[in-house]
Amino acid sequence: MTLLIKNGIVYDPLNGVDGEVMDICVENGRIVEKIDEHNAQIIDASKMIVMPGGVDIHTHVAGAEVNSGRLLRPEDHVHDVEPKTSITRSGVGHSVPSTFTTGYRYARMGYTMICNPSMPPLEARHTHEELEDTPIVDKATFPLLGDWWFVLEYLRDSLIKECAEHVAWMMVATKGYAIKIVNPGGLEAWGFGRNVRDLDDLVPNFNITPREIVRGLCMVNKILNLPHTIHVHTNRLGQPGNYITTIKTMECVEDLAESSKPAIHITHCQFSAFKGDSWQNVRSGAEEIAKYVNRHTHVTLDMGQVIFTDTTTMTADGPWQYTLYELSGNKWVNHDVEVETSSGIVPFRYRRKNYVHATMWSIGLELALLIEDPWKIYLTTDHPNGGPFTSYPRIVSWLMSGRARARTLKRINEKARARSLLPSIDREYTFYEIATVTRAGQAKALGLKNKGHLGVGADADIAIYNINPKEIDPSKDYKTIRKAFSRAAYTIKDGEIVVKNGEIVKTLSGKTYWINFESLSLERGSSNCSRVVADLKRRFREYWTVEFENYFIPESYIGPSTPVSIKMGMCKE
Amino acid sequence: MIFQITPKYQFRVPVYAECISPDVFNGKKLDEIVKLKAWEGNKSRSLGDLFNIKIRRETELSADELIINLAGDFSKVRKIGANMTSGKIIVDGNIGMHLGENMEGGEIIVNGNADSWVGGSMKGGKIEIKGSAEDYIGAPYRGSVEGMKGGLIIIHGNAGRETGCLMRGGLIKIHGSVKHFVGVNMIDGTILVRGNSDGKAGAGMRNGKIIICGYIPSVLPTFTIDGIRSSTKVNGEKISGPFYRFIGDVADDGEGKLFISKAKNPHLKFYEKYLE
Secondary structure, eight states, rough: EEEEEEEEEEEEETTEEEEEEEEEEEEETTTEEEOOOSSEEEOOTTSSEEOOEEEEBBBBOOHHHHHHHHHHHHHHTOEEEEESSSOOEEEOOOSSOOOOHHHHHHHHHTTEEEEEEEOOOGHHHHHHEEESSBBSSEEEEEEOTTTTTHHHHHHTTTTTHHHHHHHHHHHHTTTTTEEEESSTTTHHHHHOOOOOOSTTTOOOTTOHHHHHHHHHHHHHHHTOOOOOOEEEEOOOTTTTTTTHHHHHHHHTTTOOTTTTTTEEEOOOOGGGEEEESSSTTEOHHHHHHHHHHOOOEEEEEEOOOOOEEEEEEEEEEEEHHHHHHHHHHHOOEEEEEETTEEEEEEEEEEEEEEHHHHHHHHEEEEHHHHHSOTTTTOOOTBBBBBBBBGGGHHHHHHHHHHHHHHHHHHHHEEEEEEOSGGOOOOOOOOHHHHIIIIIHHHHHHHTTTSSSSSTTTOHHHHHHOOTTTOOTTTTTOOHHHHHHHSSEEEEEEEEEEEETEEEEOOOOEEEOEEEEEETTOBBBTTTTHHHHHHHHHHHHHHOOOOOOOGOOOOOOGGGEEEEEEEEEOOOOO | EEEEEESSSSSSEEEEOOTTTTHHTTTTOOHHTTTTTETTTEEEEEEHHHHHEEEEOOOOOOOGGGGEEEEEHHHEEEEETTTTSEEEEEEEOOOOTTTTOOOSSSEEEEEEBBBBBBTTTSSSSSSEESOOBBBBOOOOOOOOOOOOOEEEEEEESSSOOSSSTTOOOSSEEESSOBSOOOOTTOOEEEESSSSSSSOOOTTTTTEEEEOOOOOOOOOOOOOOEEEEEEEETTTTEEEEEEEEEEEEEGGGOOEEEEEEETOOGGGGGGGGGGGG
């Protein structure tokens, strides 16, 4: 199928296109230089914004933990029901929508790629099953390896090469895309009812510190040549005074960075940017973090913006979820994934009039506005922890309009308002910057060569929004911006029109991206990394409830599969 | 104006008819009312497909005086009177689940039995059931913690389990008996049971008041005896005792008051030694 998008006002930051009127040609799911106009379907995009399809670097949409969240929250579903249509399936859910609805809602906002950032390796099969049922969007998922016994032991014994081989095996076995680290060391400690207090606190029974874990996995990431950096949820997340830990975590890999390439991604940074020493005097540490990030090139962040709504928090950070349960008194789930990781789920309502919640709202926006380079910070809510992903358009309007921020600021807790830095910030994002923080930057950070841009050869994932930047002043008409970004005029996925005027007109299955190592010949349970596999097999007999042979997920098991081949030049014995 | 609604046939699957409510009917003509949407199982139907609707008396009355009379077997019809704020619904027959859910005002009278979730999460108004009701009276939807906040529910017969679950205000009066877990996780409000209770009364309650005038097999060990009262008051009405007065649920740092009839529960006499 060939498509011609005519006269659109194009924002394509990766190719430096800033609001130029251009035609985009699509053929066989790719963007091409030229097509035969007579045979092509023509979309008249004059007076409309054309951007690459949105990319979400961090959103909990699939897996055992999300599914437990769905089970825990019937009251979240009952008021948000989507009946089936002739094209789409029915679904429910505000903060933890069912799989099909997740795909449709992302597509309606013009998103075409999402990353599920926390997958306990044991639950990888379940995660891939749900990802397969999430239509339209492309997917990638990150296995949790920061508290993985093997990693802790290899790193303790300074066996970096073996650790890299092991991580490579895990990446292929679970069909993952990047290394996710959650509260390094803390989750293992939580197995014994404890937590780690700082970057240099020893992990019980392992004689290793979180600093060594982060540095070790950062080196592994480099050896393996993975397209994304390590994806880190910091220690002490959600505790007052944790901004120091966050800065220390960024500092600890400073020397491992190569030239201007990022070496670490700090995810949902808002939750890791608290100053103060108790909930009563918690303040924003956004200024300090922004100052550090502005001076360094090896870090990327995502916001983890809080929205004032009823949502469901879920993370692998068991100890933090326990704290949250104690704070809220809500029902909760706490789960220990055998020897691998922990997790917790607590329903939570962020309230405008609550000092802490209002401060958190402010911190997220301060981070996005104080960090000068939009290539370093990306728009997320850590769905569903800060709020559902459907609130992205609202965040876009806050970033683009000081008035929109002032309007919400007027309605929040008085003490939080007095301490917020927002009134002193005049910066308003341009469409070019919005395109960076919602797609281009994220695609670049993920190392996805064909996503996040509209250059020749890129995947034909395109979002068209009904806004004319020449006529509209985003600062004043923030409501129009919000509406336009919630309902894309067109979403094009792999060259097919999937959304028209905010309604799904066609569904297709999205691809799953995973890392395949060229030099590593892996088959079901066997590998040429003999030592690593021998280690694994021995431990599996002792500690796991599943057989080693059943652990490895064959490629045929996952939906439309897109292996990303990586050269690492190891394991050639 | 008085509307009369009768089922056209015996329903075999649940019917969700939220639109049967004085607030929805108010200001509408009969031909508009029969076009209102309801669900029968997974099929979308119009009200006219399922029910015979007629106007019994046509007078220009205000919304407060609008009456809907349901006659026949409505035991499969759910969510009647949901979110209503005024007017009156009179049911001659049995009624299905979620009667008067989230109701804010007005009145519902049932001359028959009711299913579960009578007045779920209700905020105001009055529901009176002349027969018995099933479980979860005044309780929120599954998973939610927003229990009954205000209003009055009167059951002349018996009630099921978890009556007044997560209740935050208002009054529930049961003239008959209740099954297990009356007032479970109650936060505030009052429950008066004239008959017996199957036990576990007030489990997890944090505040509020439960009065049981009949027999109870035992009081949970997480309640401490506080004293003996000759009578207690419910909305100004004097309920004569004497009653054992317990405080709990201590396991949840609760300060709820549980009144248990002394005369009907001689087996609880051993508690009196803790009062000396």
